[in-house]
Amino acid sequence: MLDQVLYAIPFLLPGLLVTIEVSLITVAISTVIGVALGVGLVYGQWPLRWAIRGFSDIIRGIPILVLLFFVYYGLPLTGINLNNFAAAVLGLTIFKIAQVIEYVRGAIESVPRGQMDAAKSIGLPFHERLAYVIAPQALRRFLPPWLNGVTDAVKGSALISLLGVGDLLFGIQKVVGRTYEPLALYCFGALVYFALNYALSLASRALERRFSYIRE
Amino acid sequence: MSGKPTGATPLLRIKGVQKSFGSTHVLRGIDLDVARGEVVTIIGPSGGGKTTLLRCVNFLETYDRGSITIDGAEVGYRDGEARKRRTETDLARMRAETGMVFQLFNLFPHLTAAQNITLGLTRVRGLGRAEAGDKAMHWLKRVGLADKAGHLPSELSGGQQQRVGIARAVAMEPKILLLDEITSALDPELIGEVLDVVLSLAADGMTMLIVTHEIGFARDASHRIVFMAEGTVGAEAPPAEIFSPNQPNERLRSFLGRFSAAHRL
């Protein structure tokens, strides 16, 4: 059984890299866009707020797998053809953006209203109020769910093997198909996912400690 | 306080200001002038609109009707164009001219006492770091907190936090300082140290519009006292007249009466 696992490792390595790559891209893009839209949701004019609220509610109400299939199989019907890697990244990113929007909203709303008043009263314009007063305080509330979301992204990325993207799970399935040793290989696969996420959660705990000095 | 300043045109001019929150008509046509160097105190029953009026003066709150001008410039709305909101840059520039001290201090909790003061100096006033630091130190000394410069607000007492709040506001060298019940969240033994700072600013000629429930302080610190109730100015006079037993305003007399009963003044 150990033989099987050792045999599989070289085949799984590229898949592991794809899983990491997809997770990284998804997290990076969704964070940038999600933060911008989250700020828009809290501070925007009503048409903008309304649009972002609608987007977030709809996306969060759809199972992630349905979203992936929609992007991969549905978009080509509108003339947008994406290869399976791009479709996978797009689907996961859209899903994650909706989550980040809600983390940002919750984090900003956790900052007492008086902070914005005080920042206004010393004459800071909007972007500086955000950068120097609201963001540093909101960050502490934003980090824990966001870091959780990073592990979710790694786990959720396993779904993209269903689009034929050669990620870690896809690699495992290929080796299983050759060796007929599902139990050992899936156990090994679970272990690799776990190791990856455990490393992430250790890193995130360190990061949270780093920002815990900010008190009310 | 004696020697009421006499300016030709008032620094702050509030004319016919009205404001509603939904169906609650909170300000029902307020007229109030504050001259340069003058200390004006607003007293009155809870819910009368005192906080709302103060917040309108630096546009933390919009107002529906009337006009508020500081040095002739309309607050919040563009001059000459009725009800057209100023741009964000414009609003920020105007707000820097009015300092505000809050009931709950509202210090920035992630910044030290000194950084609370330098933030506006560097970002808004464009001072260099060293210059801003010197200025922060000067004001911290002035409020008796030179040794607390490197402390976070959470490491300070309420009275100390509020003195940093005052230093943060005056360091910007605003044309007028707005103070909204700045001692009402403090333990009684800490109130004196904060009011002393305000008195020393008044002695320096700082223009101030104050809301307070400290009736004794209002009497000692103000050139003029304004009694506000139910969104209107009920009476407006120097302290001696306001507290005179012959005060003609019935509501004011009963308001003050309740006070002296409660506080055994």
Ligand SMILES: Nc1ncnc2c1ncn2[C@@H]1O[C@H](COP(=O)(O)OP(=O)(O)OP(=O)(O)O)[C@@H](O)[C@H]1O
């Ligand atoms: N943001 C708001 N939304 C709705 N109503 C408000 C808001 N702010 C104030 N009000 C209402 O406006 C009225 C006046 O409130 P305001 O805080 O100005 O009174 P105040 O004179 O400062 O009272 P106090 O002495 O208790 O501080 C109150 O009835 C209050 O409930």
Ligand SMILES: [Mg+2]
């Ligand atoms: Mg009030």
